[in-house]
Amino acid sequence: MTTMNILYISIEGNTRAFLHQMQEFAKQQNILNPTNPLINLKEIGPQDTPAHESAPFFVFVPTYLTGGNGIDSGYTEIMTNALGEYIEDGDNAKFCIGVVGSGNRNFNEQYCLTARKYAHIFDAPFLDNYELRGTSADVERIYNVLAQNWAKVAGE
Numbered sequence: 489m490t491t492m493n494i495l496y497i498s499i500e501g502n503t504r505a506f507l508h509q510m511q512e513f514a515k516q517q518n519i520l521n522p523t524n525p526l527i528n529l530k531e532i533g534p535q536d537t538p539a540h541e542s543a544p545f546f547v548f549v550p551t552y553l554t555g556g557n558g559i560d561s562g563y564t565e566i567m568t569n570a571l572g573e574y575i576e577d578g579d580n581a582k583f584c585i586g587v588v589g590s591g592n593r594n595f596n597e598q599y600c601l602t603a604r605k606y607a608h609i610f611d612a613p614f615l616d617n618y619e620l621r622g623t624s625a626d627v628e629r630i631y632n633v634l635a636q637n638w639a640k641v642a643g644e
Contacts, residue, residue, distance in 0.1 A: 490523075490525045490526070490638070490642055491525055491526045491527065491528045492514075492525045492526070492527050492528065492546065492634055492635070492638045493528050493530065493541075493543055493544065493545035493546070494507060494527060494528065494529050494530065494545060494546045494547070494548060494634075495530050495532055495541075495545050495546070495547050495548075495571065495574070495575070496529065496530070496531055496532065496547065496548035496549065496571070497531065497532050497533065497548075497549060497550070497568050497570060497571040498531060498550070499550060499568070500550075502550060502590065502620050502621045503548055503549075503550050503590060504531065505621050506548075506590065506618065506621055506622045506626070506627070507527070507529055507548060508529075509622070509624075509627050510527060510627045510630065510631055511526075511527045511529060513627050513628065513631055514526050514527045514631060517631070524635065525634075525635055525638055525642075530545075532570055532571045532574045533570060534569075534570040536570065536574065538573065538574045538577035538578065538580065539574075540577075540578050540579070540580065541579075541580045541583045542583070543583060544583050544584075544585045544638075544641045544642075545583055545584060545585065546584075546585060546586045546587070546588060546615070546634055546637075547571070547575065547584055547586070547587045547588070547603075547606060547610075547612070548587075548588045548589075548590070549568055549571055549587065549588075549589060549590075549602050549603050549606055550568065550589070550590045550591060550602070551568075551589060551590070551591035551592075551598060551599065551600055551601050551602040551603065568602055572606065572609070575606070575610055581609075581610045581611075584610045584612045585612060585613075585637060585638075585641050586607075586612050586613050586614075586615040586634070586637055587603050587604075587606045587607040587610070587612050587613070587614050587615060588603065588614075588615050588616050588617065588618075588630060588634075589601075589602065589603020589604065589606075589614065589616075589617045590603075590617060590618050590619065590620065590622070591617075591619065591620075592619065592620060593619050599617075599619075600614075600617045603617065613637075615630075615633050615634070615637065616629065616630045616633050618630065
């Protein structure tokens with residue numbers, strides 16, 4: 489049995505709710521076929537001291553920005569910095585194998601901008617995105633994307 493690792497930050501609970509739904513979906517998929525990976529979640533908060541990761545992980549990050557329009561007048565990332573600092577600590581970034589973003593599509597070009605920034609900074613692919621708490625279709629789609637990428641890393 490294999491277990492995918494996910495690091496995330498959840499400011500208003502949307503990311504946490506989405507990932508708990510995905511974790512339950514993974515359990516169901518694993519019951520149907522034991523080769524389907526389970527999910528290990530690790531929430532990172534502002535008070536967490538960075539630990540040294542030693543296994544591959546995916547990152548889920550919502551977008552919270554202030555100032556500018558995110559394109560030509562810049563922006564400042566707010567509220568998710570603890571996760572970025574955690575990944576930057578030590579050799580953690582080398583274990584980041586993909587980033588999934590969330591946000592509100594009403595923010596147009598800024599939608600999932602933080603996740604795209606993380607993907608660039610940590611040299612990991614931007615794998616997928618979902619809006620707010622996502623849907624059951626988002627859970628299934630993103631789980632399948634993660635499982636395919638995990639199989640490549642885990643050599644399965």
